[in-house]
Amino acid sequence: MSPHRIAVLAGxxxxxxxxxxxxxxxxAAAGLEGVDLDWVHFPWGCDHWxxxxxxxxxDGLDRLRPFDAIFLGAVGRPDVxxxxxxxxxxxxxxxxxxxxxxxxxxxxxPGLSPVLxxxxxxxxxxxxxxxxxxxxxxEGEYVxxxxxxxxxxxxxxxxxxxxxxxxxxxxxxxxxxxxxxxxPRRLLASATKSNAWQHAMVLxxxxxxxxxxxxxxxxxxxxxxxxxxxxxxSHPDSLDVxxxxxxxxxxxxxxxxxxxxxxxxxxxxxxxxxxxxxSMFEPIHGSAPDIAGQGIANPIGTIWAGALMLDHLGAQGAxxxxxxxxxxVVADGTVLTPELGGRAGTMEVAEAVRLRxxxxxxxxxxx
Ligand code: GGG
Numbered sequence: 001m002s003p004h005r006i007a008v009l010a011g012x013x014x015x016x017x018x019x020x021x022x023x024x025x026x027x028a029a030a031g032l033e034g035v036d037l038d039w040v041h042f043p044w045g046c047d048h049w050x051x052x053x054x055x056x057x058x059d060g061l062d063r064l065r066p067f068d069a070i071f072l073g074a075v076g077r078p079d080v081x082x083x084x085x086x087x088x089x090x091x092x093x094x095x096x097x098x099x100x101x102x103x104x105x106x107x108x109x110p111g112l113s114p115v116l117x118x119x120x121x122x123x124x125x126x127x128x129x130x131x132x133x134x135x136x137x138x139e140g141e142y143v144x145x146x147x148x149x150x151x152x153x154x155x156x157x158x159x160x161x162x163x164x165x166x167x168x169x170x171x172x173x174x175x176x177x178x179x180x181x182x183x184p185r186r187l188l189a190s191a192t193k194s195n196a197w198q199h200a201m202v203l204x205x206x207x208x209x210x211x212x213x214x215x216x217x218x219x220x221x222x223x224x225x226x227x228x229x230x231x232x233x234s235h236p237d238s239l240d241v242x243x244x245x246x247x248x249x250x251x252x253x254x255x256x257x258x259x260x261x262x263x264x265x266x267x268x269x270x271x272x273x274x275x276x277x278x279s280m281f282e283p284i285h286g287s288a289p290d291i292a293g294q295g296i297a298n299p300i301g302t303i304w305a306g307a308l309m310l311d312h313l314g315a316q317g318a319x320x321x322x323x324x325x326x327x328x329v330v331a332d333g334t335v336l337t338p339e340l341g342g343r344a345g346t347m348e349v350a351e352a353v354r355l356r357x358x359x360x361x362x363x364x365x366x367x
Pocket of ligand 1: 072073074075076086090250282283284285286287
């Protein structure tokens, strides 16, 4: 079988560190299952921006197009404006390749002490904290329309427009309901703010309600996003699939990851569900300049993102091995990075996962 061709964008900060650690794990898992991966590295990011004024070359999207998937580390550097890095690389890729679903699992992995354990009686356990965020990833608050006016004057103002379309909401809602329908609890929460945002979020609510009619087995309800954030802390056991707009999903999934112990644990998949364009896989964390270069970044989110990629590429055996192996390492608790109370470095954690792969065969874990 011909190899899966994967474009690697390691990016900035801890991005190259976690990607360097993750690739041998994915390569080894694929090898155990007879799957060939062909990695092609692109040195795009803030260095490229400094040298050329662009985060990626003008023909960057055309160069990525033929790949089967894109594997991303992180982008951003303190001396480069934040909007340059995200708007110059991540958002154009999501948009050009119609990656309209951003899937972000939020699970408390067995072995970890949850951040809020024992406070307020919330049921924090791996059984009760098991959610997945389905974030709209192609429009909404991140369309980038607007401008700065009368800059530098007392009348200065900024306008940031959001655009929500019936088609955009419907397709991501349908994805989320289908996902919920296939999960044991068949629960879906839709994040809204229609009490304050009377145009976009009222359309959001209406379309979600229409889509819900096609999924009578899924029990669902809308929550105002602020109440939903509170519920993730106070009653995580009442939540399963969370459907959210681009901005709301970005925030809620960071909250979910933080509650499970570390942003470094959480994976993300930017999916073009129809498979007409490459999908992109990344940890949800950013470039973490405060710890970059120290070799202590947690590689688990990146390795897990790689498992999502293998699954998407049809290599379920390899994906299952990676996921089981990383769960085993976390459960064992002796090889963890410092933010989880451990003393291990990035490469040590990844190596511990790699060493578990051989014993991690079998059916893929339930999604
Ligand atoms: N892991 C990719 C990364 O650098 N993420 C940082 C970030 O701010 N992403 C914005 C987004 O996911 O919309």
